[in-house]
Amino acid sequence: MNRSLTRACALLGWSFVSACAYAQIGGPPPPDPAAILAAAKNASGGAAWDALTTQHSKVNIHTAGLVGTAERWSEYATGRSKLTYSIGPVTGAAGFDGKVAWSQDASGQSQVETVDAARELAVNAAYRDRLAFWYPERAPARITYKERANADGADFDVIRIVPEGGRAFELWINTETKLIERLVEREAQETRTETYMDVRDVAGVKIPFRVRASRGDPKYDELVVVDAMDFNQPLTGVQFAQPTAPKPDFVFPAGRALVEVPFEIHSGHLFVKVMLNGKGPFRMLFDSGGVNVLLPQVLAQIGARAEGAMSGGAADDDRQNVGVTRVDRLEFGGIVVERQVFATFDLDEFMRRVEGLDDVAGVVGYEIFKRFPVKLDYEHSRATFYDPAKFKYAGTGARLPILFRGTNPQARGRVDGIDGVFHIDTGSRGSLTLTLPFVEANELTAKYGAKLETISGASVGGHVRALLARATTLQLGDITVQKPVTLLSLQSRGALADPDLAGNIGFGILRQFNITFDYPNSVLYFEKNANYGKPDVYDRAGLWIERAAKGYEVVDVVAGGPAAAAGVKAGDLIVGINGKAWTLLPLSAVRTELKAAPGRKVRLKMDAGPERVVTTRDLT
Numbered sequence: 001m002n003r004s005l006t007r008a009c010a011l012l013g014w015s016f017v018s019a020c021a022y023a024q025i026g027g028p029p030p031p032d033p034a035a036i037l038a039a040a041k042n043a044s045g046g047a048a049w050d051a052l053t054t055q056h057s058k059v060n061i062h063t064a065g066l067v068g069t070a071e072r073w074s075e076y077a078t079g080r081s082k083l084t085y086s087i088g089p090v091t092g093a094a095g096f097d098g099k100v101a102w103s104q105d106a107s108g109q110s111q112v113e114t115v116d117a118a119r120e121l122a123v124n125a126a127y128r129d130r131l132a133f134w135y136p137e138r139a140p141a142r143i144t145y146k147e148r149a150n151a152d153g154a155d156f157d158v159i160r161i162v163p164e165g166g167r168a169f170e171l172w173i174n175t176e177t178k179l180i181e182r183l184v185e186r187e188a189q190e191t192r193t194e195t196y197m198d199v200r201d202v203a204g205v206k207i208p209f210r211v212r213a214s215r216g217d218p219k220y221d222e223l224v225v226v227d228a229m230d231f232n233q234p235l236t237g238v239q240f241a242q243p244t245a246p247k248p249d250f251v252f253p254a255g256r257a258l259v260e261v262p263f264e265i266h267s268g269h270l271f272v273k274v275m276l277n278g279k280g281p282f283r284m285l286f287d288s289g290g291v292n293v294l295l296p297q298v299l300a301q302i303g304a305r306a307e308g309a310m311s312g313g314a315a316d317d318d319r320q321n322v323g324v325t326r327v328d329r330l331e332f333g334g335i336v337v338e339r340q341v342f343a344t345f346d347l348d349e350f351m352r353r354v355e356g357l358d359d360v361a362g363v364v365g366y367e368i369f370k371r372f373p374v375k376l377d378y379e380h381s382r383a384t385f386y387d388p389a390k391f392k393y394a395g396t397g398a399r400l401p402i403l404f405r406g407t408n409p410q411a412r413g414r415v416d417g418i419d420g421v422f423h424i425d426t427g428s429r430g431s432l433t434l435t436l437p438f439v440e441a442n443e444l445t446a447k448y449g450a451k452l453e454t455i456s457g458a459s460v461g462g463h464v465r466a467l468l469a470r471a472t473t474l475q476l477g478d479i480t481v482q483k484p485v486t487l488l489s490l491q492s493r494g495a496l497a498d499p500d501l502a503g504n505i506g507f508g509i510l511r512q513f514n515i516t517f518d519y520p521n522s523v524l525y526f527e528k529n530a531n532y533g534k535p536d537v538y539d540r541a542g543l544w545i546e547r548a549a550k551g552y553e554v555v556d557v558v559a560g561g562p563a564a565a566a567g568v569k570a571g572d573l574i575v576g577i578n579g580k581a582w583t584l585l586p587l588s589a590v591r592t593e594l595k596a597a598p599g600r601k602v603r604l605k606m607d608a609g610p611e612r613v614v615t616t617r618d619l620t
Contacts (some may be wrong), residue, residue: 013082015536020486025613033159036173041134045179048204052076057229059067061087063222066308066324070224073238077138079126080240088307089326089341096126097240108342109370114403114522115410117188122416123166124185124576133161133171140164148175150208158183179206183537189498190215203231203293250337250371254356257390259333261383266355268429268507270376272383273329274364278310279303282361286383288517289408290365292327292342298361299344335385340367347460354458356547356587365427366407373518376426379529393516397479397525409519413476413502415486418442420502422476424524425524428506429457431464431536432474433487437499444469444488445581452619455544455556456487463555465490468538468620474509479526481509485538485620506586508536540616541594541602543568551575551582551607552590566612568604576605589603 041049054075061068061261068087074080082095091103099124104110113122132139146158149172156172157406172182183194192215196208253259263286264271273281276294279302299305306323323344328335342362351360368374375384402409402424409424420438433456439445448469456466466487474481485508489496496504512532516525542561545552551573557564575582577590585593593602596616604612 017018019487023575025385031157033143033145035046036145036157036159037133037171038374039178040171040173040180043206044180045205049131050270052203052231053204054233054235054542055229055231056235058227060225060227061085061222062225063087064220064322065307068531069227074129075235076129079129081125081129082238082240088551089324093243094130095240095242096122097242098126099420099484100242101125104243107249107367108243110243111370111404112242113499115405116563117167118405120167121185121187123163124169127161127163130409132163133159135439141166146170149228150507151182154181170441187215187496188500200601202229248371249339250335252387253334256334257387257619259335261333261385263381263383265381265507266357266586267591269355271357271360271425272332272364275306275329276327276361277329278359283357283359284361285363285427287363287365287425288369289423289425290363290427291407292340292362292365292367293327293345294327294342294345295360295362296323296344296346296594297348302327304342319356333385335372337368345460350458350460353436353546353548363427369517370519373516373520375514375516376510377514377529379514388520393518393525394561395516395517395525397513397527400477400479400524400526402519402522402524404519404522409494409517410478410501411505411524413474413505415474416447421500422502423504424510425504425506426510430487430504430506431485431508431538432471432503433489433496433506434503435496435498435501436489436491437497438502439488447484448488450488452542452558452560453490454487454539454542454558454619456489458546461494464496464542468558470536470620474505476505476526479513481512481536482533483536484509485536537595537618538618539591539594539595540598540600540618541614542619543594543614545574545587545590545594547587548573552587558619562614562617563594563612566614568612568614573607573610574604574613575607576603577604 023455050150056073058071059069061070065090068085070083070085072081072083078098080098082093084093085091091106095102098109101113101118102110103113112120125143127139130138132141133143141161141163144160149156149158157175159173160168161171162168164550171180174181181196185192192213195212196564198208199206199208200209209228211224213222242297261272270286271283272286274284277283282298296306304325304327306325320463325344326344327340327342328338332339332468347360351357372388400411402411410421411424413420413422434444445467450467450469452468453465454468455463457464466489469486469488470483471486472483474484491494491497513526514529518524542558542563543554544556546555554568554570554572554574556589557568557570577585577593596602598617602614602616604614606612
């Protein structure tokens, strides 16, 4: 949330946008972008802009049922800025000190934005805070004319700007008023459009007092309304640098240097038990990059309530309503973490159907990992949490530096000689999933001869589809994994369509190591375990099944796969597996059975029709 608010409020420092390139083939030369920008400056204040040195604003924010406030300070010459905000139970801050961008969450903990995409967006914001499109000596950029466009009954000259070290953004300048009235900028897999309204004179310049930020669905738009604004006030008391670490908001068991907690593995996902506000225990999905999530039906049990209805994404980018709440006390293994903000999101039906579990209460992960070094022992299904004040890694594992994009740890790596940035994701059931832009840019479908299409996973928004393949080698620093099952994503929206990301590394690869996550020092340590080097196995039946009320429903059948050859069809209902009633076998156990060694005959009893015998074989 904090980056969205940073950008929505950054427009108060005239934080504008653009995204495409102008191409001219023959014909007259394009209009002069410098002349169009000069006209925009004259229309919005002209020489009055030259006298401005600082800006300070206070705003009201309305987003998805929540109302809050924010305050922002910025310097025109340096691009330094700071934003603080409070929206419902969510508070935080973000800033740019002239060199690096940082964000701070409700706990007071902060992090520097280190991945390329975040740095590029920070460069863009600082460029706009400097008004460098009017004062090019403040920051260099490539500026071109893109096109004449029409929107909402008005004509616009669209100017494309690429700041040095940043990414392309667009300024939409009204051809009649000559004012900058829109900004368009690609974030990750989304494009943000800001519309500037209610223009008023302040200190001789025209400033929009209402700004709407949209990412496609108007239901989740953010509206920023200026309450107060002034210029040229001294900012000597404003701290633009990353804040110092706050006092711990957790209690580690006295006299202990570490705590061990068991975790469960179901279909490649990890689950732990926690206490919430003294109630429980509750089973939670354990995701190293996952934000805190609670199912709405759990709120009453722990004496909490939700506010708002923000936008929550899924793998295929369908939007879902997400509220927020605060949990005063989160406990696991004797560790207590206080005052945690949770999103509230209805995952119950999804967990029942896709994971086959009836009692999942939500998600925990990143907020724990960022406070404590955590070792995940995949060999013995145990998580070790270390007191950060006493921790020093003393093992022999391979060291892998990581970066953070929001809550997601990322690492630079190489798949079959092709460089990229990869999510390290304990919340992924797969092995190696490559994003659609990475696949297309490197022609990997042809390279791997990938032809079989499958459902590779599911989210609350729907199923995720991919082509089956197998890379030869994945390298992450000094870590090498041979022949991982590789899914070539077909998703044109959502996280797997992010052009800044090569792919996602999940359970099939991570399980080959015992991994220590040291987020405070931005490093992971990989120790090979007994699973290392064992063949990476995908489903050998060619089936995607989910739990239904009276059996396991066949959702998808791989064309030409073993199940298809046995006559299994999408929509069939499995009520028995190898002579056992479906009610006696958890969904994860059935999926394991469908990965049995090649040549194994798996007998599927259907609710109607003859028994189907599937002979397993490798699909990739």
